[in-house]
Amino acid sequence: MxxxxxxxxxxxxxxxxxxxxxxxxxxxxxxxxxxxxxxxxxxxxxxxxxxxxxxxxxxxxxxxxxxxxxxxxxxxxxxxxxxxxxxxxxxxxxxxxxxxxxxxxxxxxxxxxxxxxxxxxxxxxxxxxxxxxxxxxxxxxxxxxxxxxxxxxxxxxxxxxxxxxxxxxxxxxxxxxxxxxxxxxxxxxxxxxxxxxxxxxxxxxxxxxxxxxxxxxxxxxxxxxxAHSARSCREGDELAGKLAEIRFQQCATDQGAISVDALGQLVEVEQKNLIRWWIIRNRYTPPSIADWPQVIEDLVRAPADREPELRGNGYVVRRYQGNLYLVGESMALPSVKLTLAPGQERVWGEWRLRLVAVANPEMPVPDIRISTRAGGERLRPAPDGPSKSLKNWLQEKNIPPWERARLPLLLEVKDGHEEVVGAGDLWLSDKYCGAAPTSGWRIVVERECN
CATH class of the missing domain: 3.40.50.620 (HUPs)
Known part of the structure; x- marks a missing residue:
């Protein structure tokens, strides 16, 4: 430089x-x-x-x-x-x-x-x-x-x-x-x-x-x-940020969410400080809220069957199965099914998908469609295992409801029948993944994270 x-x-x-x-x-x-x-x-x-x-x-x-x-x-x-x-x-x-x-x-x-x-x-x-x-x-x-x-x-x-x-x-x-x-x-x-x-x-x-x-x-x-008072406030804000970072390390899950139980162990002012810092850290603006104590009460102590939220400009803090998630404003999804063809990248919300030939270019091109859940879908997570309801499988994986609704499903169409061969970046059939996919084609799924 x-x-x-x-x-x-x-x-x-x-x-x-x-x-x-x-x-x-x-x-x-x-x-x-x-x-x-x-x-x-x-x-x-x-x-x-x-x-x-x-x-x-x-x-x-x-x-x-x-x-x-x-x-x-x-x-x-x-x-x-x-x-x-x-x-x-x-x-x-x-x-x-x-x-x-x-x-x-x-x-x-x-x-x-x-x-x-x-x-x-x-x-x-x-x-x-x-x-x-x-x-x-x-x-x-x-x-x-x-x-x-x-x-x-x-x-x-x-x-x-x-x-x-x-x-x-x-x-x-x-x-x-x-x-x-x-x-x-x-x-x-x-x-x-x-x-x-x-x-x-x-x-x-x-x-x-x-x-x-x-x-x-x-x-x-x-x-x-x-100017002197402003400098003092900036120093105080820096110290609050350092404390929030320490508390985040104590309360965060491996997925970057915040444990509600761990958050509940903090005093109220630390809870507010942590949530504000978490929002700012993800490049959003904390909402102007007159009644922060009530917001904290809802997020931390609302009954398990409730789904409390904190909404801001371009994001929402959601609670699911004992954790708080900071969810950015989602990109629009296509209104119709898309065909995944070789050499063409398809965009599905925050996902990007491609179909790539692995070895033999003479292998027939599969008919792969991209869609969201319609209900009743099943998949076979293990090649020799039983099929499972997609709904139940997603619940077992603890995928939050708002993620399930946006997840791109990969459907292979044969003789008018649709088989689920992929669910976003969560799972792909061995026909289309691994070092040597059995179909001769690999599906590449990449996700842009918030």
Whole structure:
């Protein structure tokens, strides 16, 4: 890995401002998120001065097409990058959202679209620089506090985190907006103001325009105080994560589920911490739940004949035979049976299936169909053993009900009769598996795990 750029002298920029930019992690390429506002324009100037290696620096501008001056801002960014000799990539996005400042409104939709673009443009190892500063951090923490977030949210924005195939980095978090603006004005830098920043229908703007200035009159060091509290919350969240990892090792089954009995031995706060950590570990967002004690009570202590669930965005936590399973949102299944032909990969939900000739190409091609259970199917797990009801066999294998309903069955059709020769990645007849399948053909079944 080569360093992101060749740090220059700084050309009159304060050393305090240059230091975090000089100390950026090694990366093959730097990209600056350029909005056209003061902070991102200042960041681009400093980065362009300090990291001078040709071809290692570029900028990304996302045009949300929401404001009357959106096109003028885009043109400003293009002109600025031409003057600095920095390549610019412009992405236009279409935003759908409410404009009344409510949660999930246009602000959140714009943010989601913006970060989707950043994920798309970043390639392996690249570093995206964002110009968030101390005032942004204070607003974020206060905003999340008012929304009732937990310790993780009160930790604010991290200085760095993974994003797509690259990393996001915020080198200006240690400075206030006033400090950055004073440096920008002193250097005669121009920028574009976003007219929506004064619209107090939006919660963040209300905090920025009306609440933060009032708080600063009473507590001038507000930004530093909030930053200290955010760091403490992040440390607390890290410790909670370490504890959850230890508890998971104690409670997890070989399949990655959580034993309800083991979970029940923990105190309530550890139970909640473990479940939240487990969800986050699998790259999902924990649901916002006001009554966690009731959720834990249902998952751990509901009668055995009940099927309690915890639903989130794109996943559900389910209980089955004494264990909790984290089940991701399933891919759609085909609505009709599929034929498995040589040289053709078939996709069945999260499974991929192929029919491969093993040795003699003259062997007749079997008629293999893929389907879900219709009821009444039987299979012969051992070549010389008795046949068994597929339903009973799946129960013996402790396959959860939601898995049984999606399992691709492999049916060999002969003389109008269908014989079960495979059940997903759980079992295949020796006619179609092993070193020398008796049919001369091998069925390959692979599953993409959550």
């Amino acid at each position: 080569t360093r992101a750029g060749n740090p220059g002298s700084g050309s009159g920029w304060p050393e305090a401002l240059c230091a975090p930019v000089r100390q950026l992690p090694s990366a093959p390429r730097l990209r600056v998120a350029l909005s056209g506002g003061m902070d991102s324009v200042l960041l681009l100037h400093v980065v362009a001065t300090l990291h001078t290696d040709s071809g290692r620096l570029s900028a990304v501008h996302v045009n949300h097409q929401l404001q009357p001056n959106a096109d003028r801002t885009e043109q400003f960014c293009q002109q600025l990058c031409r003057e600095l000799g920095v390549p610019l990539e412009v992405r236009r996005v279409v935003i759908n959202g409410r404009e009344d400042g409510a949660s999930g409104g246009v602000e959140e939709a714009a943010r989601t679209a913006r970060y989707n673009v950043f994920e798309e443009v970043l390639t392996s190892g690249e570093l995206l620089l964002m110009a968030h500063h101390g005032d942004d951090q204070a607003e974020t923490v206060l905003f999340r506090l008012l929304r009732g977030t937990g310790v993780a949210g009160l930790g604010g924005m991290p200085r760095s985190r993974s994003l797509g195939d690259g990393m996001l980095y915020r080198p200006l978090l240690g400075f206030s907006r006033n400090e950055l603006e004073a440096w920008a004005v002193a250097k005669g830098i121009s920028w574009v103001e976003d007219p929506s920043n004064t619209d107090e229908r939006f919660d963040r703007n209300f905090l920025r325009q009306s609440i933060m200035p009032l708080l600063k009159t009473r507590w001038p060091s507000l930004v530093n105080r909030v």
